[in-house]
Amino acid sequence: MDGTTLEDMRTALRGPVIGPRDAEYDAARGIYNAMIDRRPAAVVRCTDAADVMAAVDFIRDHDLELAVRGGGHSGGGLCVVDDAVTVDLRPMRWVRVDPTARTARVGGGSLLGDLDHATHAFGLGTPAGIMSTTGVGGLTLGGGHGYLTRRYGLTVDNLVAADVVLADGRLVTASESEHPDLFWALRGGGGNFGVVTSFRFRLHAVNMVTAGVTVWPVEHTREVLRWYREFLPQAPEDLYGFFALLTVPPGPPFPEEIHGRAMCGVVWCWSGDPDAAERVLAVVREPGAPAFHFAAPMPYPALQSMFDELIPAGLQWYWRGDFFDRVTDDAIDVHAEYAENLPTALSTMHLYPIDGAARRVDRDDTAWDYRDAVWSGIIGGVDPDPANAGTIRRWCVDYWQDLHPHSMGGAYVNFIGEGEGHDRVEATYRGHYDRLAEIKRKYDPGNLFHANQNIVPAR
Ligand SMILES: Cc1cc2nc3c(=O)[nH]c(=O)nc-3n(C[C@H](O)[C@H](O)[C@H](O)COP(=O)(O)OP(=O)(O)OC[C@H]3O[C@@H](n4cnc5c(N)ncnc54)[C@H](O)[C@@H]3O)c2cc1C
Numbered sequence: 001m002d003g004t005t006l007e008d009m010r011t012a013l014r015g016p017v018i019g020p021r022d023a024e025y026d027a028a029r030g031i032y033n034a035m036i037d038r039r040p041a042a043v044v045r046c047t048d049a050a051d052v053m054a055a056v057d058f059i060r061d062h063d064l065e066l067a068v069r070g071g072g073h074s075g076g077g078l079c080v081v082d083d084a085v086t087v088d089l090r091p092m093r094w095v096r097v098d099p100t101a102r103t104a105r106v107g108g109g110s111l112l113g114d115l116d117h118a119t120h121a122f123g124l125g126t127p128a129g130i131m132s133t134t135g136v137g138g139l140t141l142g143g144g145h146g147y148l149t150r151r152y153g154l155t156v157d158n159l160v161a162a163d164v165v166l167a168d169g170r171l172v173t174a175s176e177s178e179h180p181d182l183f184w185a186l187r188g189g190g191g192n193f194g195v196v197t198s199f200r201f202r203l204h205a206v207n208m209v210t211a212g213v214t215v216w217p218v219e220h221t222r223e224v225l226r227w228y229r230e231f232l233p234q235a236p237e238d239l240y241g242f243f244a245l246l247t248v249p250p251g252p253p254f255p256e257e258i259h260g261r262a263m264c265g266v267v268w269c270w271s272g273d274p275d276a277a278e279r280v281l282a283v284v285r286e287p288g289a290p291a292f293h294f295a296a297p298m299p300y301p302a303l304q305s306m307f308d309e310l311i312p313a314g315l316q317w318y319w320r321g322d323f324f325d326r327v328t329d330d331a332i333d334v335h336a337e338y339a340e341n342l343p344t345a346l347s348t349m350h351l352y353p354i355d356g357a358a359r360r361v362d363r364d365d366t367a368w369d370y371r372d373a374v375w376s377g378i379i380g381g382v383d384p385d386p387a388n389a390g391t392i393r394r395w396c397v398d399y400w401q402d403l404h405p406h407s408m409g410g411a412y413v414n415f416i417g418e419g420e421g422h423d424r425v426e427a428t429y430r431g432h433y434d435r436l437a438e439i440k441r442k443y444d445p446g447n448l449f450h451a452n453q454n455i456v457p458a459r
Helices: 003-012 025-029 049-061 112-120 136-142 180-186 218-234 274-285 300-304 329-339 386-406 422-443
Strands: 042-045 066-069 085-088 095-098 103-107 159-165 171-175 195-202 208-217 239-247 262-270 292-299 316-324 348-353 375-383
Touching: 003 042, 003 049, 025 042, 025 085, 049 066, 049 085, 049 159, 049 171, 049 195, 095 112, 103 112, 112 136, 112 300, 136 195, 159 180, 171 180, 180 422, 208 218, 208 274, 208 300, 218 239, 218 262, 218 329, 218 348, 239 329, 262 274, 274 292, 292 300, 316 386, 329 348, 329 386, 375 386
Parallel strands: 042 085, 066 085
Antiparallel strands: 095 103, 103 195, 159 171, 159 195, 208 262, 208 292, 239 262, 239 348, 316 375, 348 375
16 A cells, blocks of 8 residues: 555544554554464554444545454454455444343454453343453354353344444444344354444343363363263253363463373353352263362353463464264264374364254344354364464364364354365355345445455355
């Protein structure tokens, strides 16, 4: 972009426009996943919806390429593209709770920690992901699952309305009664349909939860997974437990003698009656004696930020996912094999439950297609050292290729890895893809919003 265009953009906007010659450029283009190192033409820090409208108009009218940044957590770095302009929503981090209506309005650049902090003051919360540093924007538009999902559904199942800046620069509200087709598409269709400047969520009573972790030696992966696949789907919906392969981190609450050891485990959140927690979690002895078990009452936001320090921004990441309606014996063999060869201390595999309330929503009510899935799985190669980037990527791809035949065929859109290709996007939306492509044609016929898992406008 030439200097004149950059200056014109500065004039058009209230928030700062950061170009390659500015001191803040490297900080502005950096994202959570340090494997992504791209050089946008500019990063436009939007202060409000008016700035987003001006930015979208400017970028479209000047034939520039557009990307949108919420929390910057996407694995493939969808929010920064070489030579494109990033519409950066970081200044739009705000939350307003209406405790009477039990709803929260949330700025488009907010992080999950902002949402949890604001709603917790009223003893309220809504389902979202398991790290406080993830963006509400990308997570919600992809669907969103977390500790409250078995009880209250996906994040999109709790979305009541969204303010959206469309490709033509207009701001509209999407809800069941206004632009219902757009509202349908936003609930799982990713950032394809516009820039969401604010979300409105339904809230639920959530305050203290009992959170915990149980780990078993990695050699017991087969027995533990066989137990977990039977136990969890029939457990009360106020119990959430995601299965993980992991290396025990060198710090509390884990005892020193198991630091650095490969394990399989379950991370728990019991949001029911606190007095029942111990009895409910007594089941952890069923697959064999754990190497360690810990559970304690804590405020919900404390659980939501439990992993923040363990996996800070700046690590190398490569991930891939798939949906599963069952965990077959053959799949368990694959997990057991890769569990014994985790390539780095932070590399992992998680199975996130998406049954319970999430499964009861009608398949055609939202763009999220896989209401028949029980788990959303992710394999993540993670390490601080850029020299290991190739190793973790290879491990992830090999593991995924061996496991994929035992999956339902598509993945949670937010777990599609960099470079997986358009077939994977179609597999994610299955029977909903064509309807999404029609809605895309209506709201973004020129595919201005294509820096995402792209839905191509129908012809
Ligand atoms: C450590 C970690 C833990 C995670 N845990 C979970 C989890 O528990 N549950 C879960 O469901 N997911 C989880 N995720 C995945 C997460 O949902 C995705 O990475 C998601 O894309 C993050 O959104 P973001 O806004 O931070 O990312 P960004 O990279 O900023 O954006 C991702 C995509 O969304 C678009 N976008 C973002 N905000 C907006 C907006 N306001 N309007 C329009 N488009 C927008 C962007 O253009 C881009 O295409 C996790 C990711 C990480 C890295």
